[in-house]
């Protein structure tokens with residue numbers, strides 16, 4: 514394999530440009546064995562293509578994704594488009610013989626996710642799905658703690674992602690607020706992959722789910738002086754159970770667009786009888802852990818930049834969103850090149866399908882007002 518991963522982006526909006534920024538400072542990775550270069554971009558909006566024309570390595574800007582897929586310079590395609598376009602575009606990427614970093618939720622629904630997973634397996638291409646928060650040092654510490662055996666008997670797990678931008682009723686509608694473009698799973702499609710990645714990686718696979726789903730604002734300004742329907746779920750609380758050593762253990766997944774006081778707050782809490790771990794992006798330098806003793810004490814570690822893939826950034830500096838996004842891409846590149854070792858990998862197609870099984874069961878649970886069993 515060439516030691517330069519040449520990337521093409523389809524969808525140069527919010528996330529497409531975030532990816533460009535990650536490749537633009539790839540050199541912060543210290544002694545990383547793979548170089549990355551953004552060479553091609555496709556978006557329908559000329560103004561966005563103009564933005565990418567400022568990126569020195571970009572040699573192709575096009576409004577036709579097929580033109581990008583015919584480009585022999587492109588090895589890996591990152592697709593960051595609305596959810597109703599995932600299936601068709603991901604399948605075309607694979608047919609073109611390219612590797613894929615897919616944006617979540619990996620298809621608009623369970624059927625789409627299964628088709629993409631199956632096509633990925635048949636194609637033999639390297640396919641992973643985006644979820645970056647677990648690559649933050651505090652999240653990596655929580656995973657390490659859970660694996661260390663220091664939890665004792667697992668009591669419960671909370672995995673949450675909270676936004677508050679939708680509290681404003683005057684915020685105009687966009688594609689993420691409508692079933693036809695975001696999917697019936699709504700906020701679970703938007704934020705769900707972020708909350709399942711760590712629990713799934715720890716082997717916490719829900720056996721049963723009871724879902725509380727809420728539509729809070731059902732209409733919003735359409736941005737053209739009128740009013741548009743908002744028919745997706747705003748908030749979802751999934752109360753699930755996993756089985757650990759023959760015992761049922763509750764795992765709660767929360768994805769919320771209306772969470773007062775939260776901008777983009779991802780958190781994980783894992784509690785056991787002997788120990789516990791807690792991390793939230795609201796306190797990006799703090800890793801909290803608990804160890805059973807005579808007194809009830811949570812200890813706070815002031816974290817620095819202890820990422821899985823070393824960088825030239827000072828070890829005492831604090832990381833943020835662009836850093837974990839870059840670390841996720843480093844993980845993708847390392848795994849693709851066969852040098853991931855025991856570091857955290859990106860969400861696999863099987864995990865993405867498992868997440869859709871959970872979200873589909875959550876919809877059924879809400880419809881039937883009952884707990885719904887999940888496949889093993």
Ligand SMILES: NC(=O)c1ccc[n+]([C@@H]2O[C@H](COP(=O)([O-])OP(=O)(O)OC[C@H]3O[C@@H](n4cnc5c(N)ncnc54)[C@H](O)[C@@H]3O)[C@@H](O)[C@H]2O)c1
Pocket residue numbers: 523524525526527528529555556557558561576578592593594595596598616617618643644645702703
């Ligand atoms: N990993 C994360 O933290 C994160 C955050 C936000 C969004 N996302 C995901 O990223 C994806 C995109 O979300 P976004 O917020 O960047 O959306 P966005 O609306 O900002 O950008 C989407 C872009 O896709 C372009 N597009 C639409 N159809 C196209 C086509 N046929 N060919 C080429 N370009 C096309 C649009 O012009 C737009 O610029 C979604 O799957 C979303 O769930 C991930």
